[in-house]
Amino acid sequence: MAADSAILHVDMDAFFASVELRRRPELRGRPMIVAGGERGVVLSATYEARAFGVRSAMPMGRARRMCPAAVVVPPDHAAYRAASVEIMKIFRDFTPLVAPLSVDEAFLDVAGARALFGSPPRIAAAIRRRGAAEQDLTCSVGVAPSMFVAKIASTRCKPDGLAVVPPDQVLAYLHPLPTGALWGVGPRAEAVLTRLGLRTIGDIAGTPVDTLRRALGDAAGAHLHRLAWGIDERQVDPGGTDVTIGAERTFPTDVGDPAVLARELLRLSGRVAAQLRHRGRTARTISVKVRFADFRTITRSRTLRDSTDVSQTIYATSVGLVADLGLLGVHRASGGGPPPGAEDTMVRLLGVRASNLGEAGPRQLLLGERPEGWTELERVADRARARFGAAAVGPASLIGQRGSGGQRGSGGPPGAGGNGAARA
Template sequence: MSRRQVPRPDVPGGWGLGDDDTGCTVLHVDMDAFYASVELLRRPDLVGTPVVVGGGERGVVLSATYEARRFGVHAAMPMSRARRLCPTATVLAPHHEDYARVSAGVMEVFRSVTPVVEPLSLDEAFLDVSGAVRRLGSPARIGQVLRDRVADEQGITCSVGVASTKFVAKLASGAAKPDGLLVVPHARTVPFLHSLPVGALWGVGERTEEALARLGLRTVADVAHTPVATLVRGLGEATGRHLHALAWGRDERRVVAVVPERSIGSEETFSRDVDDPRLVHRELLRLAERTAARARARGVAGRTVVLKVRFADFTTITRSRTLRERTDVTREIHATARDLFDALGLDRARLRLVGVRLEGLAESATSPRQLVLGERTHGWREADSAVDRAGARFGAGSVRPATLLHRP
């Protein structure tokens, strides 16, 4: 089966297999109304009708078919408002195990085409297909193959953006929705971007958009033709330069191959229940050190730090925080885990177990690292590397944080 292509004459970019996709080896693939589409596999009788996936009356919308979206329903909207906007919609309870299963199948399709796959969530991912062109054809052809296989093997549709950078590829997939493919040739990247509103720029939220509006900037073209110095004065050094670069299609981020292994972590069951926060902080440092060392040994870094706490009555909770960049640094992992623990506000609660886990793994050699203004050339990452070398020569634990030298 060949998926249809959706021409977009309102978008100054290409949209078919005939366009010049030379150098456009970055693909962004996004499932269409993912949760709702998976639910329709259970309920084919509802295809073509407004369907909303979500919780009870006090819950929020998780997904909605495009028939429901025409009434203004969208994800994260309160269910009560969704029902008012579209009273004829069928509301379905979510089945998260089905979403995970279909997502795994979709990602397997991606990895059969290229090993350089960077999932962003269950239903979208970036792909670098530069190594697959000789074997499978042009990037646009590969995008078409992916759409066919996802539809045939998983029964759902997806939209594909093909471009020379991650930023433009993601915009292209959004413009192609639903069930479309859009190529933005490298030579037409700037006209494509300059037709968009400023809100399309990566990193522009509500406050930044308001700040741009105060400067009289409504479109990406406006931003592009504004002096960098003006943007820096109005938005700050980092944001001003970042948006100016994006407005001209400059995006240095590479697609990072995320390791299929889901996580690396460590946990400790106390010999007796513990209620002293100082002891918990100390144990979190030990677990962070162990987790970070394992990550470095495998050559990976993670973006999400997860804290696990089990109480004396065996009740278990987890808390997580996603960092701006992936890390394998003990100090960063420990600081995040400690903040997560302190945010729980436990008042001498008796704990049986704590754990620290690192998720969203990718090869550390290919993970980009943003330099921080004023950051020293050598710091904690280099210190960890020195500890690893000492451990390899003199044995694990030969160099440790002073806090961990004596166990109480």
């Protein structure tokens, strides 16, 4: 943990919705939802809509029932990417140590910026002023000695807030908070902790680490115990911030046709690969996500021997994973097997995600020897799409096919077909 509070976590407020309000000022003060179609999920919502219980990633049917008066607007991911670029430029005007977590949030280490810009809280206030003045967007900023405390602080001061946690007040700040506030405590871990009678971060800190290890596993138990004592030794790393890159689509109507599912996997794999190349990254682990008509959701993943940024490799892996679920007309049994009745189950949403990321190294053009030999050709296609549009170059099987309706992803270069990650 740093000697003082020089780590900032900046989180834009209702980012997608706020970008939409810049060009729809008449909607300010009204409940508004950004969503990819009536069958999709909520990508963002104004705080007026949140007052009715609407939340990011909520199915639109439920959001409509909660807030029938909400105005629903389609997403414009190019606009969100452009706004993100400008926001990140503001951050980097204060420090080169900027680690984006997504299009609308980032960690900053401003320890070396004091001589130019003053104390970390003054820098945080200046960032908030510039975001509002230059981009007409508000943000919430947590200032703390460590990354995880800064993130907790920004979350708890939303919207449009600034929270400073001095080093000597970290434990006093953390320990009264609920266990779910800890980074890494999801619903399942929270349920386990509750069964142990642990309801606050202070309760976790006061529990023997061996007890936590037995309940949560060695790594998770030890990790949460350290966080509960305010111990987080990670540093802001501008070069190592991508965790996953993915894209998904909610179909306008439920799909059971294997050919349609395979085409969509091809489309999504291309988007993920293009985004990997755009960021100079490769991935070793490929995951698929399948949501059925009854909202039951299954994920499967496979780790490759070699990392890749090639759509052909990502597609082949994702097809294998979906085939293992019995959804492509062929069931290739692998750990866990298909869900009961999978062959007869209609698919509502399909997603492809890449993780276990690393830096892309130099490649040789080795066509016919390894799939990765196609990287340079795909980069040529990326440039063609960027110049002439997304339809300029692509797989023959996707000619005439349109990827409209309820799409969602982690962002991408112009023409790559990716779109911004769903954010609150």
